Amino acid sequence: MTPVGDPPHGTATDPRITRTRKDVLGAALGLLTSQGWDAVTHANLASGTGYSKATIYKHWPTRTAVLRDALLQLDDIPHHRPTGDLRADLIGEMTAFRAGMRDYGLDRAMAVLAEQARSWDELAEVRDELVSGGDRVVRELLATRLSGTELSVGTKMLSGTLFYSALMYGQVPDDEVIATTVDILLRAIANDGAA
C-alpha cells in the first residue's frame, strides 16, 4: 500500500522531508494512543512538533491521510526472526507483539482503528493490512503444523489471547502468560488425533 501522504514536492528520500514525516507521524501515533482519535488534528500536530500547520497540510491534506500514515507505521514494528525451534519462535514472536503493545500502544491503536474502520473504508484497508502483516509470522510458523480452519484459529488464539489480555484486562501479558499460551497451543498440536 503506497502512503497517501507523499510530499507534493521533492522526493520521498529527501532527508528533510523524511525527517518531517517521521516527526509528525510519530507525534500523531503518540496522540492517538494517549488521547484518542479526536486528538489527532493538524493544529495539535503543529503545536506538538513545532512544524507549521501549513507544512503539515502540505504533506497530509486531510486528517484521514495523516491518521492512515501514522497507523501504517505500526507495520514496521519488528518481528521475531525464526530460528527453526517452533516453541522458541512462537514465544519470540509473541514477545515482539508484546513489545509493540508496550512501546507503541499497538493494542490501543488497533482497537481505535477497528472502531473507526467500521465507517471509513480506507481505514478498513489499513486495519486489514496491519492485521494481516502483524499475524504473518505466527501464521507461517503454525503453517508447518496446522492448516485450514485450524491454522486460522490457531493464529488468532495466540494473538487474540494477548490482545484481549492487554485491552480488556488491562494487563500486558508477562513471560509466563506468553509461554503458557504457546504451550497450550503446542499441546493441542501434539495431540492432534484426540479431538
Added chain:
Amino acid sequence: MTPVGDPPHGTATDPRITRTRKDVLGAALGLLTSQGWDAVTHANLASGTGYSKATIYKHWPTRTAVLRDALLQLDDIPHHRPTGDLRADLIGEMTAFRAGMRDYGLDRAMAVLAEQARSWDELAEVRDELVSGGDRVVRELLATRLSGTELSVGTKMLSGTLFYSALMYGQVPDDEVIATTVDILLRAIANDGAA
C-alpha cells in the same frame, strides 16, 4: 455495582421509570456501537427517544453516568446454562458470546470502553465488571480441568480468539470457528502431560 443513574424521584420499580430507563439506555448503547463514544449525548438521546433533555438529565446528570449505565446493560446478555457436557457447554457459551457481539455490538462496545477506561477510573471499574462477568461461565467451566495461570490463559484464549476475530478481522466467528477454538483447547487439556 449500583447504577449511578438511579431516578431522583419515585422508585426503581415504578413502571414508567423502568420504561424510560430502558428506552434511553437502549438508545445510548445503539448510538455507542453504531456511531461511537462522542455520539452519546443528552441531545442525541432526546431526539432519538422522544424524551425531553430535562427528563434525561434528571435520570443521568452527566454523560459518564448515562454511558456507564448503558454499558452495564451488557452484563445482562444471557449466558449459556451449563449441562455438564464440557465441550457442548463451552461451545454454547461461546455461541452466546457471539450473539452478544452480533446482536448488541458487544465487541465494539468493549473496544470503545477499553479505550475510554484508560482515562476514566469509573469506566475502568465498568470494564472490569463486564469482563469478569462476561468470562465467568467460561472460567467456571474450565476450572474443572485447569488451574492457576493455565485457567486464566485458557479463559482468555476462548474469549480472546472470538473477540480478536470479530474486532480485528471484522469476522464474527461462525460455528466452525467456535467449535475449532474449543476443540483445540480441549485437545491441549486432554494432553496435559505432554507440554
